Amino acid sequence: EVHDYLRDCAHKHGVLPYLRYNHELLTAHWNDTHHHWDLHTTGGRYTTQFLITGTGYLSTPAIPDIPGIHTFTGTLFHSAQWNHHHNLTGRTIAVIGTGASAIQFLPHIQPQAARLDLYQRTPPWIAPKPDKPNTPRHTWMLRHLPGYQQFRRNFNKHGREIIAYFMSRPTRTTAMKNMATTHLKKSVPDPHLRTLLTPDYTIGCKRLLFSNTWYPAIQQPNVNIITTPIKNIGPTHITTTDGTTRHIDTIILATGFTPTNQPITHRIHNANGTTLNQTWTQHGIQAHRGTTIHGYPNLFMLLGPNTTLGHSSQTVIIEAQITYIIQALKTTTTHNITSLHPRHQAQTHYNTQLQNKLKNTVWNTGNCHSWYHDTHGNNPTIWPTYTHTYHKQTNHFDHTNYQTTT
Numbered sequence: 001e002v003h004d005y006l007r008d009c010a011h012k013h014g015v016l017p018y019l020r021y022n023h024e025l026l027t028a029h030w031n032d033t034h035h036h037w038d039l040h041t042t043g044g045r046y047t048t049q050f051l052i053t054g055t056g057y058l059s060t061p062a063i064p065d066i067p068g069i070h071t072f073t074g075t076l077f078h079s080a081q082w083n084h085h086h087n088l089t090g091r092t093i094a095v096i097g098t099g100a101s102a103i104q105f106l107p108h109i110q111p112q113a114a115r116l117d118l119y120q121r122t123p124p125w126i127a128p129k130p131d132k133p134n135t136p137r138h139t140w141m142l143r144h145l146p147g148y149q150q151f152r153r154n155f156n157k158h159g160r161e162i163i164a165y166f167m168s169r170p171t172r173t174t175a176m177k178n179m180a181t182t183h184l185k186k187s188v189p190d191p192h193l194r195t196l197l198t199p200d201y202t203i204g205c206k207r208l209l210f211s212n213t214w215y216p217a218i219q220q221p222n223v224n225i226i227t228t229p230i231k232n233i234g235p236t237h238i239t240t241t242d243g244t245t246r247h248i249d250t251i252i253l254a255t256g257f258t259p260t261n262q263p264i265t266h267r268i269h270n271a272n273g274t275t276l277n278q279t280w281t282q283h284g285i286q287a288h289r290g291t292t293i294h295g296y297p298n299l300f301m302l303l304g305p306n307t308t309l310g311h312s313s314q315t316v317i318i319e320a321q322i323t324y325i326i327q328a329l330k331t332t333t334t335h336n337i338t339s340l341h342p343r344h345q346a347q348t349h350y351n352t353q354l355q356n357k358l359k360n361t362v363w364n365t366g367n368c369h370s371w372y373h374d375t376h377g378n379n380p381t382i383w384p385t386y387t388h389t390y391h392k393q394t395n396h397f398d399h400t401n402y403q404t405t406t
Contacts, residue, residue, distance in 0.1 A: 097254030163311035187215035205366025285380035327397035346401035
């Protein structure tokens with residue numbers, strides 16, 4: 001349904017003639033003489049005045065460095081690269097990971113498996129999911145009642161802002177914790193199993209998950225929950241640190257992604273030939289308004305540093321960034337500007353304020369290590385406060401924070 005919606009929008013608004021399929025970006029170099037980007041793709045070379053990346057945070061699978069993983073002779077794949085040709089019926093399956101990815105697919109494959117071993121390193125906080133089909137009356141209202149669809153969208157968008165209030169005040173997350181704890185208690189009658197499934201960190205420190213099917217699925221007779229760390233993987237088995245070996249024929253990795261080491265950053269070069277990854281490795285992952293980056297003129301990044309949400313829809317942030325980018329492009333047209341470059345002072349000031357807001361939030365103080373953090377323990381990922389605050393900051397292009405050339 002989502003795919004059909006996107007295709008319909010692209011057709012309706014005349015976007016399709018401008019799409020270039022099967023064009024992987026290999027390198028992008030900023031030409032400081034002519035003020036444009038030189039792009040080298042698998043479909044040819046291009047020049048463009050502005051470069052906008054939309055490659056996302058959760059797009060590149062993280063493959064765990066488990067000893068022997070490459071010696072496995074069965075079928076192994078990451079959940080983001082699903083092997084649709086591999087029939088799971090009657091298989092002995094190992095699922096490694098219990099984050100959002102596993103929550104989504106495990107309840108669907110559990111009935112097919114002869115045996116399913118679930119390897120859990122850290123249990124997630126899970127809340128009930130208010131996910132019901134639309135009634136005919138509600139569907140009619142959405143389609144025919146003027147303003148109702150916009151009302152529902154705004155109700156959902158602004159209603160979730162209360163979660164941001166709790167996340168920024170870890171001592172006030174008791175109500176959220178009680179909701180998740182009650183859901184666990186109602187769903188899992190075995191007290192020993194409940195203990196294994198109860199997190200030891202503040203709710204919200206890792207991504208808060210919503211599911212009505214996870215707990216029922218992992219309590220089925222064909223599922224084994226294994227909390228002992230994995231020692232190694234062999235050709236046909238997984239061995240844990242207690243010496244137990246379990247034979248399996250399929251491994252599905254639900255081990256997440258690499259948001260703080262995005263492949264696109266290795267392919268974008270500034271005028272000196274330095275890659276964006278090298279810049280961020282040396283100076284820290286940061287951007288101005290999460291969208292533009294000092295040292296890289298005319299580059300706009302959708303879902304750049306500190307634009308990920310822990311409480312609402314990511315679309316809200318993307319819409320705000322698109323507004324900001326459009327305002328920037330209009331500014332260049334109006335004033336005959338050929339390049340925009342965020343000032344170092346402006347970017348530093350913006351990120352200092354942002355990190356100060358993050359400092360006392362649950363994402364930084366919740367006693368966990370999540371994909372929000374980089375290898376140094378910094379948090380270059382999460383937007384620390386309300387979405388309307390970000391909208392306000394990006395509603396108008398702050399051209400005084402940019403160096404411009406004509």
